[in-house]
Amino acid sequence: MIKELEEFSAAEELQRKKYEDELRVKTEQYEESRAALDRERMLMEKRNQEIEDLHKMLKTETDKLDETSRRVKELEKQKAKEAKEWEEKVGWATT
Numbered sequence: 001m002i003k004e005l006e007e008f009s010a011a012e013e014l015q016r017k018k019y020e021d022e023l024r025v026k027t028e029q030y031e032e033s034r035a036a037l038d039r040e041r042m043l044m045e046k047r048n049q050e051i052e053d054l055h056k057m058l059k060t061e062t063d064k065l066d067e068t069s070r071r072v073k074e075l076e077k078q079k080a081k082e083a084k085e086w087e088e089k090v091g092w093a094t095t
Helices: 002-094
Strands: none
């Protein structure tokens, strides 16, 4: 009977150690996976911030180009108006 209890106890101890080892391995795997996910999340947040910054820069540049284009059109109209006025002055002075 005592021998059976000792064998049972030894088997239980082996089972407990096996379970501990499996639990330790699974815990390590979980921690590694979590760390990898955290790194990936941080990289994604950094990329998202870079995209937002680039979008803001692009918007600013687009706004500047729109303003420049508008100003060019105004100057072209002014130039055409002045050329017409000059033509009228020169044409009027020669008649």
